[in-house]
Amino acid sequence: MIRVGVIGYGHWGPNLVRNFAELDDAAVAAVADHHPERLELLERRHPGIRTYLDHAGLLRDPSIDAVAIATPISSHFDLAMAALAAGKHVWVEKPITETLEQARRLADEADRRKRVLVVDHTLVYSGGVRKLAELIDAGELGRIVHFDATRVNLGIFRDVNVIADLGVHDFAILDHLVKERPVAVSATGAAHFAGVPEDVANVTIFYDSGTIAHVGLSWIAPIRFRQVLVGGSRKMAVYHETDATEPIKVYDKGVALHPDAAHPGRQKAAYRSGDMWAPKVDGTGALRQLSQHFVDCIRNGNKPLTDARMGARMVELIEAATRSMGARGAPVELTQPGDRG
Amino acid sequence: MIRVGVIGYGHWGPNLVRNFAELDDAAVAAVADHHPERLELLERRHPGIRTYLDHAGLLRDPSIDAVAIATPISSHFDLAMAALAAGKHVWVEKPITETLEQARRLADEADRRKRVLVVDHTLVYSGGVRKLAELIDAGELGRIVHFDATRVNLGIFRDVNVIADLGVHDFAILDHLVKERPVAVSATGAAHFAGVPEDVANVTIFYDSGTIAHVGLSWIAPIRFRQVLVGGSRKMAVYHETDATEPIKVYDKGVALHPDAAHPGRQKAAYRSGDMWAPKVDGTGALRQLSQHFVDCIRNGNKPLTDARMGARMVELIEAATRSMGARGAPVELTQPGDRG
Amino acid sequence: MIRVGVIGYGHWGPNLVRNFAELDDAAVAAVADHHPERLELLERRHPGIRTYLDHAGLLRDPSIDAVAIATPISSHFDLAMAALAAGKHVWVEKPITETLEQARRLADEADRRKRVLVVDHTLVYSGGVRKLAELIDAGELGRIVHFDATRVNLGIFRDVNVIADLGVHDFAILDHLVKERPVAVSATGAAHFAGVPEDVANVTIFYDSGTIAHVGLSWIAPIRFRQVLVGGSRKMAVYHETDATEPIKVYDKGVALHPDAAHPGRQKAAYRSGDMWAPKVDGTGALRQLSQHFVDCIRNGNKPLTDARMGARMVELIEAATRSMGARGAPVELTQPGDRG
């Protein structure tokens, strides 16, 4: 039985508490929050969980194996460092930290202390993304050459821009599905309201192989729409996150090249159209899957899918895209695995 | 009765012939095409129309008032110049010419000879775009601050890239709806097939006022999807080109700013959600509207909505976006009305 | 504070417990269920609620004001009678009883004892149906002349047929929206699996005014689909229960009659087509609305919208439709308000 302490009982914390409570091999032992009224709400809903107004007490509790951090981003680094120092495994909300440098230090610290650190890039664990990964791994789509995601809604404006808030979901999906590492990013966007961060953005991510990924983001769209298109050399798949019935559609469509009779030596592209197929997708919630994955990694000593290194890659993409957005799309290069001394 | 001669009876020409034949105050007098078998097909379908294997004969026919040019882009400039020189009014398929310089020379020539020159940016004349313009002019949406268009399908690959082929439609709609002139453009894209132009692209167009427009384009999408979102300061409108039933939806939704209690002096954005309204849209075909507009402009001496100057602006956008796409999104500035010496 | 006892903690009971717990002016005081393991589950989720293996103990508890019955239909009559005899207000799952005779006896008993008895026809309290009722009451649709509902899914087969399981929802909506009482019913259907009740049915309900209502039902449809169309003399409204974004659409469309030039003295019908409008719909859950309504009726001594008389009408419709279905659609007459001696 893994005993979990949750820090932060605001927006996301209640989901974490409910979720860990439903696992067979985990239990919520304690919750910490600065706000007494939030702890009262918790006690009404879940009597029997120990509460702390200060996270330090929670971290000192030797019966706690793992700590889940659901606080504002600016506090992630210090809390996660303290939790690792206290010997706890760590779950941290996305994005892992405010800066790439912090993310790398956290990753190093987790490695050094041999603790599991998972970043809550929830969507990587959704039934839809797991099915996409399965299709890609099985070679069903061929080589991935194109990726296009749209994530828009009438939005809750936040302190971070729309890239850090919404885009990071697609960056995580992309990181999971495309094995290649991106080399550069270009982004455009706009802030339509004085004193509020950018509310629309379009991000293009470049790969050396020629693969290209585009992510369209908006907090000012009248309709909620979330779609991921994966274009392979053999087939194409579209994932509609909000379609409960047939979230994934695989199209046996594509482009075929033929010698161009009119221009010897050149090729002509023509499209090819076949059946569509919507595989059954596991409906288990993504957060539930992630919770179980975290507990399993702690038990088995495995690296989580969305570990601190992956979390650091996400922060780098956010930083680079935000920089490009400030320069009207001028491309920004990304560091490569070998780039760090 | 305006007598029209059509040059080119390949892909688009047959539509022009059928369309002019249905107008009350126009008639198709002649058709020219290099391919004898195309002229045979025409004769079977429309006996009684004079045919020419060479456009020169057609241009010499003094009974012809106007010439419609439906040939490859590379021939547009020479044919249109010759038609103006022969004193004809001119209809030319989009884009008007290959280069901005040619487009400007054509515009000057049409002005000098006081002939009507219309560029076939058909969608500007569709019921949906006319309704959008009507809503904007009536102030229904407030000030336009955001524009996002998607135009994707499994595509007929062409000699020009996807920006010139598909994007130009959205550039034209944008030019018609947004009165302000753009100042810069950033574009990204990729060519997935050797020897074939770019098949996906994302273009962002910047305005000095802070308005921003994005256009997403693809020839490698499994599903045909055409959508234009217009975000105003009061309401938002979405136009689904392929929805025959309710192509335009107006959302009484938006963002409202309130003083931020937590941060004095700052504002907080919250969204506002109300009814949706789908106005009835005129179902008359866009090509039919454009044909009538051309004939009316000839009769009344008016400037067409999509005249040569507008056509030149479209070519400049295509050129600039293509340049930016070659530089991974680095922004390219556009000339402004006062820029030409 | 209204103190509620819940009898039955199987399929629907947990929703009732959670729901009453969230009301400001109600509390769940006790739960009774024959199954010890269900009570254990309850205690884990909601420690502090008294539990009974036998409902008799719960009914004897003088601190309990109201009893909610969430047990199989066959037990509804006896439990509700016992609850009324113990002086409790009663909430009973739909349908109220197995037979019309029982339903009428319960209605009489609730009247005699001056207790509130509400039948859980939840959908009557949904935001969508409340909006439809509002539109009708405001005269927006004109006189209601036509009603067509579809309620299909791949179904949980039950002991009762698809009319009693799914159809009763639409009968309740219809009863709420159409003020007139129906006079006859015709139904067809089929049982495709030996030993299992009818899994598809089509029911038509007749009114003396000429208004007609059709309800299509299926447990063997591959896709969940729930739609209610209300045709008025001025406009038409369609309610898509599963559309979270725009559940109600009002069409300014209809039929207009004109004198028929070709046949003097006869009329010609032509259709009229205008805008569509999707009013904002309150998203508060239907069960939450119903719970509050029950508590309010107890406090204020009002009759609930879905009282025992209404519940009895629903049972009569189920009985009559089932009888007609057994006779391949032969119509069955319904009793009228004045029919009971």
Added chain:
Amino acid sequence: MIRVGVIGYGHWGPNLVRNFAELDDAAVAAVADHHPERLELLERRHPGIRTYLDHAGLLRDPSIDAVAIATPISSHFDLAMAALAAGKHVWVEKPITETLEQARRLADEADRRKRVLVVDHTLVYSGGVRKLAELIDAGELGRIVHFDATRVNLGIFRDVNVIADLGVHDFAILDHLVKERPVAVSATGAAHFAGVPEDVANVTIFYDSGTIAHVGLSWIAPIRFRQVLVGGSRKMAVYHETDATEPIKVYDKGVALHPDAAHPGRQKAAYRSGDMWAPKVDGTGALRQLSQHFVDCIRNGNKPLTDARMGARMVELIEAATRSMGARGAPVELTQPGDRG
């Protein structure tokens, strides 16, 4: 080359002329219509086709092999009889005749004279219905046990009721897909406008095997909707006529029976859910397919799919359903193959 004469150039006739003109092995030789202005319109569109104000002249023309009748239903019988008497093959719009008796006499006459008589039940020849038939024949769906069709729109009111106008399409599809002959029919409906036939109807068709088919029809629906659901013992298929992209969806879903542990000797039904599959559907127009089929039958001496006997079955269904509708759903038995002396 089959030379076709078309009688009637009103609503449907122009489609027939255009359609036969496009076939390689047929030509339109003549058109007859009482209205001189219609013949003028034809001459403008298709110069070179002989015209008759009276059909008798057309029927006397020995160069004409086949006659297509596109006139009001009341004239079908006499015109088709005259055409057969003149030795012509016959194409007649649906429904074949006004009465069952007439339909049978026409069928006998066509047999006696060894002429091809095809009834224009166009939808049987659509790509979607052909694909459904293919799936059924291949055993993909298992045994057909359930059929449900919806065909509604804001309608052109006609002289016949909505069953004869719209329902006949689904009766024809049903006749083509289900090999068994129906034994009885129940229908309900209403006429909402004085002096105009029934504008809504629901028809249930019974088979001895227990298979059941329902058809929902309306001229007063705000949205055009055309759907055919075919429920098989193995899988289910849904055909959306107006979905150009994926008209047919095959669901690997269904119901499985298990012994009911709680009730020994009884079975329990549970649903089974798997993938969905949308096979590619041939986009060739149904009218084009039917025209070619007619020409092929003439050349090869084959019986058409929708011959006069089939047309007679359709008339019987319309008659029986209309009779049942007049009796509020009371079932009406159908004659069986052996019933005719």
